[in-house]
Amino acid sequence: xxxxxxxxxxxxxxxxxxxxxxxxxxxxxxxxxxxxxxxxxxxxxxxxxxxxxxxxxxxxxxxxxxxxxxxxxxxxxxxxxxxxxxxxxxxxxxxxxxxxxxxxxxxxxxxxxxxxxxxxxxxxxxxxxxxxxxxxxxxxxxxxxxxxxxxxxxxxxxxxxxxxxxxxxxxxxxxxxxxxxxxxxxxxxxxxxxxxxxxxxxxxxxxxxxxxxxxxxxxxxxxxxxxxxxxxxxxxxxxxxxxxx
Amino acid sequence: xxxxxxxxxxxxxxxxxxxxxxxxxxxxxxxxxxxxxxxxxxxxxxxxxxxxxxxxxxxxxxxxxxxxxxxxxxxxxxxxxxxxxxxxxxxxxxxxxxxxxxxxxxxxxxxxxxxxxxxxxxxxxxxxxxxxxxxxxxxxxxxxxxxxxxxxxxxxxxxxxxxxxxxxxxxxxxxxxxxxxxxxxxxxxxxxxxxxxxxxxxxxxxxxxxxxxxxxxxxxxxxxxxxxxxxxxxxxxxxxxxxxxxxxxxxxxxxxxxxxxxxxxxxxxxxxxxxxxxxxxxxxxxxxxxxxxxxxxxxxxxxxxxxxxxxxxxxxxxxxxxxxxxxxxxxxxxxxxxxxxxxxxxxxxxxxxxxxxxxxxxxxxxxxxxxxxxxxxxxxxxxxxxxxxxxxxxxxxxxxxxxxxxxxxxxxxxxxxxxxxxxxxxxxxxxxxxxxxxxxxxxxxxxxxxxxxxxxxxxxxxxxxxxxxxxxxxxxxxxxxxxxxxxxxxxxxxxxxxxxxxxxxxxxxxxxxxxxxxxxxxxxxxxxxxxxxxxxxxxxxxxxxxxxxxxxxxxxxxxxxxxxxxxxxxxxxxxxxxxxxxxxxxxxxxxxxxxxxxx
Amino acid sequence: xxxxxxxxxxxxxxxxxxxxxxxxxxxxxxxxxxxxxxxxxxxxxxxxxxxxxxxxxxxxxxxxxxxxxxxxxxxxxxxxxxxxxxxxxxxxxxxxxxxxx
Numbered sequence: 001x002x003x004x005x006x007x008x009x010x011x012x013x014x015x016x017x018x019x020x021x022x023x024x025x026x027x028x029x030x031x032x033x034x035x036x037x038x039x040x041x042x043x044x045x046x047x048x049x050x051x052x053x054x055x056x057x058x059x060x061x062x063x064x065x066x067x068x069x070x071x072x073x074x075x076x077x078x079x080x081x082x083x084x085x086x087x088x089x090x091x092x093x094x095x096x097x098x099x100x101x102x103x104x105x106x107x108x109x110x111x112x113x114x115x116x117x118x119x120x121x122x123x124x125x126x127x128x129x130x131x132x133x134x135x136x137x138x139x140x141x142x143x144x145x146x147x148x149x150x151x152x153x154x155x156x157x158x159x160x161x162x163x164x165x166x167x168x169x170x171x172x173x174x175x176x177x178x179x180x181x182x183x184x185x186x187x188x189x190x191x192x193x194x195x196x197x198x199x200x201x202x203x204x205x206x207x208x209x210x211x212x213x214x215x216x217x218x219x220x221x222x223x224x225x226x227x228x229x230x231x232x233x234x235x236x237x238x239x240x241x242x243x244x245x
Numbered sequence: 246x247x248x249x250x251x252x253x254x255x256x257x258x259x260x261x262x263x264x265x266x267x268x269x270x271x272x273x274x275x276x277x278x279x280x281x282x283x284x285x286x287x288x289x290x291x292x293x294x295x296x297x298x299x300x301x302x303x304x305x306x307x308x309x310x311x312x313x314x315x316x317x318x319x320x321x322x323x324x325x326x327x328x329x330x331x332x333x334x335x336x337x338x339x340x341x342x343x344x345x346x347x348x349x350x351x352x353x354x355x356x357x358x359x360x361x362x363x364x365x366x367x368x369x370x371x372x373x374x375x376x377x378x379x380x381x382x383x384x385x386x387x388x389x390x391x392x393x394x395x396x397x398x399x400x401x402x403x404x405x406x407x408x409x410x411x412x413x414x415x416x417x418x419x420x421x422x423x424x425x426x427x428x429x430x431x432x433x434x435x436x437x438x439x440x441x442x443x444x445x446x447x448x449x450x451x452x453x454x455x456x457x458x459x460x461x462x463x464x465x466x467x468x469x470x471x472x473x474x475x476x477x478x479x480x481x482x483x484x485x486x487x488x489x490x491x492x493x494x495x496x497x498x499x500x501x502x503x504x505x506x507x508x509x510x511x512x513x514x515x516x517x518x519x520x521x522x523x524x525x526x527x528x529x530x531x532x533x534x535x536x537x538x539x540x541x542x543x544x545x546x547x548x549x550x551x552x553x554x555x556x557x558x559x560x561x562x563x564x565x566x567x568x569x570x571x572x573x574x575x576x577x578x579x580x581x582x583x584x585x586x587x588x589x590x591x592x593x594x595x596x597x598x599x600x601x602x603x604x605x606x607x608x609x610x611x612x613x614x615x616x617x618x619x620x621x622x623x624x625x626x627x628x629x630x631x632x633x634x635x636x637x638x639x640x641x642x643x644x645x646x647x648x649x650x651x652x653x654x655x656x657x658x659x660x661x662x663x664x665x666x667x668x669x670x671x672x673x674x675x676x677x678x679x680x681x682x683x684x685x686x687x688x689x690x691x692x693x694x695x696x697x698x699x700x701x702x703x704x705x706x707x708x709x710x711x712x713x714x715x716x717x718x719x720x721x722x723x724x725x726x727x728x729x730x731x732x733x734x735x736x737x738x739x740x741x742x743x744x745x746x747x748x749x750x751x752x753x754x755x756x757x758x759x760x761x762x763x764x765x766x767x768x769x770x771x772x773x774x775x776x777x778x779x780x781x782x783x784x785x786x787x788x789x790x791x792x793x794x795x796x797x798x799x800x801x802x803x804x805x806x807x808x809x810x811x812x813x814x815x816x817x818x819x820x821x822x823x824x825x826x827x828x829x830x831x832x833x834x835x836x837x838x839x840x841x842x843x844x
Numbered sequence: 845x846x847x848x849x850x851x852x853x854x855x856x857x858x859x860x861x862x863x864x865x866x867x868x869x870x871x872x873x874x875x876x877x878x879x880x881x882x883x884x885x886x887x888x889x890x891x892x893x894x895x896x897x898x899x900x901x902x903x904x905x906x907x908x909x910x911x912x913x914x915x916x917x918x919x920x921x922x923x924x925x926x927x928x929x930x931x932x933x934x935x936x937x938x939x940x941x942x943x944x945x
Binding site: 013014015020023024027030031034035037038039041042045046054059063066067070071073074076077078081084085086225226229230232233236237239240241243244245 | 849852853855856859860863866867870873874876877883886887890891893897901902904906912913914915918921923925926929930932933936937
Binding site: 458482486490528530531534535538585586589597598600601 | 928931932
């Protein structure tokens with residue numbers, strides 16, 4: 001059964017079904033990330049102190065990731081343009097590059113996350129907070145190597161367990177900042193993975209459709225592209241908001 | 246792709262495809278045909294049956310709770326049922342407060358998210374809307390199937406939560422933080438279930454909007470759409486844009502519960518005398534904001550499709566066009582829009598501050614205007630009509646005063662000052678239930694009686710229908726009217742003893758028994774409906790394709806039931822508005838939308 | 845799909861230009877962050893740059909610059925409700941109880 005306008009545009013709206021559907025889906029995504037952004041503002045405004053992102057997170061790595069994601073967006077739109085010019089070989093190349101860069105983004109992100117989980121913060125009963133890496137964890141004490149300060153590496157600190165009020169690594173539980181960081185980037189990563197799955201399908205088995213229904217396949221690439229650009233767009237906001245401010 | 250060639254060809258291509266597919270259909274296996282079907286009609290029926298079962302389940306939960314409220318601390322009379330619910334929950338047949346909380350939370354969740362919305366949108370929307378716009382199916386049939394099965398998974402997840410340690414979610418259907426964050430495992434399962442349900446309605450709403458915009462047949466302009474289609478259209482936008490913030494809130498609460506974050510946990514929180522070992526710095530109010538950002542539009546998701554059904558039934562049974570069809574449409578658009586900026590009237594008592602309270606009080610007063618316009622238009626539609634008192638019409642007529650009571654009792658809640666007294670009392674329960682039970686549910690029953698012949702080719706029995714109607718309307722009022730009295734006296738909601746230990750509740754305590762008995766009678770009143778439903782499927786009076794002599798396409802252009810694939814023998818074209826009843830000079834008292842000339 | 849192959853070729857040039865501008869703006873926003881501006885100015889600059897980048901991605905890669913009315917209508921509606929969502933933190937900031945401590 002052939003549903004009308006799943007390939008060609010309906011004259012009065014000028015759209016084929018999937019394109020309208022995807023834009024509606026993106027509208028709901030805007031509301032999803034909007035709610036989280038709203039949460040971020042609310043918590044930040046209400047917090048007595050809020051760390052600068054760059055004191056906790058790795059800006060060079062994130063910049064690299066920004067470049068990777070922007071580039072993948074360009075190759076995505078190029079893959080669609082190649083199909084419009086009936087060049088299937090180029091399409092495969094560009095979509096392949098998009099997929100590879102999407103994966104590269106995830107790899108970099110993994111390193112970033114991992115760095116957070118081996119980074120510790122300790123709050124003492126007298127209120128002082130020491131941030132660094134754990135050298136030693138014993139029954140009655142821990143030894144901590146504090147982070148570099150103004151290019152100087154402080155010497156390790158010996159802390160008795162009795163002094164410690166709270167000792168955790170930089171997981172989402174550490175602070176409100178890290179909570180929102182992990183939630184926002186985690187959700188974004190899930191979106192990247194979703195986009196990758198779709199793109200890989202369209203690059204591999206899904207590409208067979210080019211032979212039978214070229215217009216419909218081009219539509220699919222356009223729609224997948226819209227989604228991928230949206231994922232890029234979200235990152236364009238997440239990057240300054242979390243890392244630079 | 247050029248436009249001209251694609252447009253003209255549509256009608257003809259379908260016909261051939263339709264015939265072609267009839268052949269395909271015969272080869273489909275049982276599973277593809279009835280279980281994993283992509284046909285909107287089958288999916289609509291699946292939604293219908295599942296949601297009716299959930300409605301029955303959610304109502305049964307309440308009938309059990311009503312025993313505890315009427316006779317607190319007394320042994321439950323139905324021994325095997327008490328036994329079934331387990332010694333941990335009802336030792337010696339006496340309900341524990343913890344269990345009461347679980348049942349309360351799940352009653353709300355099930356009725357709203359698994360019962361009424363799936364029935365109003367998933368079932369009626371899916372089955373009727375494509376037929377009314379002359380579409381051969383939804384725009385994305387596979388997505389449609391997925392939407393049902395994701396909903397199904399959500400339902401199973403919710404039921405499963407009863408069996409985890411600590412039982413189901415017990416922080417109310419609103420899941421207010423921080424209580425919900427520190428609650429038992431059931432809450433995590435609840436959140437998981439909600440993620441399924443939100444995903445399902447997201448898929449559904451995208452599908453509905455695209456279908457309505459893209460698949461209307463030739464000649465069916467927006468201002469010729471049946472009112473029911475319009476309500477589904479606006480409802481879908483509400484679902485599309487209001488649910489994501491709740492999804493965000495659900496993710497945040499899940500993080501709080503699983504990853505130890507403090508989105509909703511303020512600093513210095515002490516639980517059972519012990520400081521909670523979390524970073525703190527969160528805001529419990531944030532949950533309420535995000536929750537009500539969905540849950541207020543959700544109220545309109547519950548009521549709009551009901552209004553749509555009422556519009557169809559009233560126009561058909563008064564043999565008149567809807568009075569003020571256009572005003573009604575503008576009203577529901579405005580209603581949908583405004584429903585996004587009234588949410589904080591649920592939060593007057595949180596100490597938001599007077600400026601914000603005043604703002605939301607004002608918007609709340611404004612939103613009552615379109616509701617009144619719609620109700621007035623429906624009421625005026627009756628004027629001078631030759632009314633047929635069919636069973637669906639009885640239900641539709643009862644909707645008008647019941648929804649009016651529900652709406653008017655909402656005004657004192659929307660006003661900042663009177664809400665201080667009424668907030669969180671039984672008055673709120675009474676108000677809300679008047680809108681959704683004698684309001685929406687009566688409309689949904691009207692819809693079932695009205696479209697049953699379309700689905701089965703047989704009419705439901707009128708005597709049983711009338712029995713069902715009178716039983717329902719009388720006992721629903723018996724259940725909900727006393728709640729206003731108790732609420733005005735200040736009795737709080739969610740008390741597991743019904744207020745027995747409060748001095749101020751003593752004078753109105755006797756109403757609990759009255760309410761409970763009404764609730765059980767209401768349960769009995771549903772028996773004629775259940776019998777009627779199954780009996781009529783097999784033995785009901787056989788009818789032609791348009792037994793109500795209606796004008797809209799689902800009756801005028803299809804058989805009953807419509808063709809399994811493709812719906813129409815011939816794709817109709819539309820020449821006129823949706824409700825051309827009793828047109829001067831016409832031969833019959835109704836002129837179908839697909840009829841080219843009056844004669 | 846109104847575009848013909850010739851037209852698409854012209855578009856490709858635009859895509860490359862947009863790409864270069866996006867890279868440039870990324871460098872600018874990172875560079876600005878090293879200036880350690882005051883919080884208010886920093887937020888304003890960063891969000892301004894991000895908005896320009898988002899406009900470029902939306903406008904050219906997602907073809908919003910020449911999209912149909914219906915898409916615009918949907919997006920305008922979404923933007924309105926997005927702004928409504930931002931009422932939540934504003935309402936919080938106006939809350940007298942929170943700020944009395």
